[in-house]
Amino acid sequence: MTKVGIDAIEVWSGKLRFDLPEEFAPVKGEDPAKYTKGLGLFASSFPDAYEDIVTMGANAAYRLMDRKDIAPEEVGRIDVATESSFDKSKPISTYVAGALEQVFDGNFTHANKGERKFACLSGTQALDDALNWILAGRNRGRGGLVITTDTALYERGDAGEATQGAGAVAMYVTEDPDLLELSSTQGIGSLDETDFLKPNQQFPSVDGKRSMQVYLARMREALEDFESVAGRTHPDDYRFIPFHTPFPGMVRKAARLGFRHMIRDTEIEEELADEIGRQPREEDYDDRDAYEEDILSYMEELTETEAYQEWYDRVIDPTLYISENVGNWYTSSVHIARVSALMHALEADIDLAGEKFLVGSYGSGAQAEIHEETILPGWKDEIRQNNVDEQLEARHDIDFGEYELVHDQHNLKKESELEPFTTPEGEFVFDGWGPMNERKYTYVE
Numbered sequence: 001m002t003k004v005g006i007d008a009i010e011v012w013s014g015k016l017r018f019d020l021p022e023e024f025a026p027v028k029g030e031d032p033a034k035y036t037k038g039l040g041l042f043a044s045s046f047p048d049a050y051e052d053i054v055t056m057g058a059n060a061a062y063r064l065m066d067r068k069d070i071a072p073e074e075v076g077r078i079d080v081a082t083e084s085s086f087d088k089s090k091p092i093s094t095y096v097a098g099a100l101e102q103v104f105d106g107n108f109t110h111a112n113k114g115e116r117k118f119a120c121l122s123g124t125q126a127l128d129d130a131l132n133w134i135l136a137g138r139n140r141g142r143g144g145l146v147i148t149t150d151t152a153l154y155e156r157g158d159a160g161e162a163t164q165g166a167g168a169v170a171m172y173v174t175e176d177p178d179l180l181e182l183s184s185t186q187g188i189g190s191l192d193e194t195d196f197l198k199p200n201q202q203f204p205s206v207d208g209k210r211s212m213q214v215y216l217a218r219m220r221e222a223l224e225d226f227e228s229v230a231g232r233t234h235p236d237d238y239r240f241i242p243f244h245t246p247f248p249g250m251v252r253k254a255a256r257l258g259f260r261h262m263i264r265d266t267e268i269e270e271e272l273a274d275e276i277g278r279q280p281r282e283e284d285y286d287d288r289d290a291y292e293e294d295i296l297s298y299m300e301e302l303t304e305t306e307a308y309q310e311w312y313d314r315v316i317d318p319t320l321y322i323s324e325n326v327g328n329w330y331t332s333s334v335h336i337a338r339v340s341a342l343m344h345a346l347e348a349d350i351d352l353a354g355e356k357f358l359v360g361s362y363g364s365g366a367q368a369e370i371h372e373e374t375i376l377p378g379w380k381d382e383i384r385q386n387n388v389d390e391q392l393e394a395r396h397d398i399d400f401g402e403y404e405l406v407h408d409q410h411n412l413k414k415e416s417e418l419e420p421f422t423t424p425e426g427e428f429v430f431d432g433w434g435p436m437n438e439r440k441y442t443y444v445e
């Protein structure tokens with residue numbers, strides 16, 4: 001059967017950096033450790049005055065196409081996944097294609113374009129669409145460009161303000177890819193929820209604490225559904241497990257639930273039994289509260305074991321590096337978790353070819369999706385060419401007062417003319433409004 005998967009991947013960070021423990025915590029009157037230790041976040045990336053979801057997405061895509069020498073005619077579809085769209089009719093992919101056509105000789109006339117929505121999950125759904133399109137034999141040898149892009153801003157004063165971020169990822173899905181093969185096996189956990197939503201509004205209405213419970217519940221259902229087709233999962237099956245990462249603390253919670261689930265009835269549970277006992281089984285209890293109390297104390301002891309900590313450090317922690325330094329990128333968040341793991345493996349000289357990822361995506365509203373990916377021999381050459389560290393390093397630091405101005409600048413309800421902090425070079429920029437209220441873009445040499 002044809003191998004289909006991700007051939008290339010590029011990350012584009014917003015150009016500004018806002019230090020959370022140093023700049024945000026003191027103004028909020030909070031202990032900086034809430035950020036560094038609790039949420040697991042050090043900084044957020046923010047868009048400069050000339051950046052938005054189109055510039056970031058187009059810049060990631062341009063870098064990818066330029067580096068891989070891909071002509072527009074070789075691209076058969078462009079899907080943009082975002083929850084920060086500013087247009088209810090014209091998809092963001094058309095703005096991105098228009099921008100890219102300014103710099104390429106060819107055009108995307110015959111590329112099928114769309115916009116995908118299911119909160120942070122939609123990037124993974126767009127990958128799915130590209131995979132299905134190729135497996136259905138409709139791609140005519142062409143690849144699918146999947147772009148995830150968001151300015152993840154919250155209302156000023158909302159608890160979510162601590163987890164903001166801005167950035168984009170471009171992925172090229174092809175037959176016979178260099179980087180990763182996508183498997184067709186998939187698990188879904190989905191329920192009509194009102195944990196986080198934007199009914200005709202720019203900034204989300206969020207029930208933060210509940211959103212965390214909903215994330216874990218849907219992820220658990222997705223894992224059970226995945227196992228119903230792929231068979232039982234075991235912690236040693238996967239070299240890395242990238243999760244949707246609104247903030248690393250959320251992944252810490254998901255990881256320990258996943259580990260507990262995966263070790264049930266395995267030799268790992270048996271080996272740990274002397275130290276912490278076997279995990280409580282729901283069927284052994286008449287009283288649900290008593291069961292929950294016991295499971296919580298088992299989980300607390302489990303996370304202190306060497307077995308868990310070794311697994312977490314090896315399989316989960318390497319996925320968090322970018323997120324710790326940029327905050328939540330919504331649709332891109334699980335995809336930068338994957339890139340973080342690959343960057344770590346490159347640096348640590350780990351041989352990944354043939355190893356597997358288990359990828360856990362999530363979108364509020366709510367749905368989780370779990371699938372498997374196999375890392376291909378070309379991964380090193382591909383990841384070696386990314387410039388994530390340079391981008392993160394080059395960001396301009398803003399203080400709290402400047403953060404307030406940047407937030408206003410990107411608030412669609414406010415009139416604001418902010419002077420950029422950085423000078424664009426070799427990239428697309430937002431260039432004002434057209435006669436039909438459309439946003440316009442230019443490439444700056």
Ligand code: CAA
Pocket residue numbers: 031032033034035037038039120159160161162163196206207208209211212215244245246247249250328330362363364
């Ligand atoms: N030292 C160490 N840890 C500390 C600390 C300190 N001094 N102070 C606080 N902490 C810990 C807390 O104990 C807590 O950790 P636990 O949950 O493990 O107990 C953590 O730091 C955060 O502290 P709070 O719970 O007090 O933080 P908060 O009330 O300000 O809000 C939040 C946290 C609810 C996640 C909020 O940031 C929020 O609403 N975020 C947006 C919603 C979100 O991201 N939800 C995630 C799931 S939904 C999703 O994934 C979709 C999406 O992308 C939005």
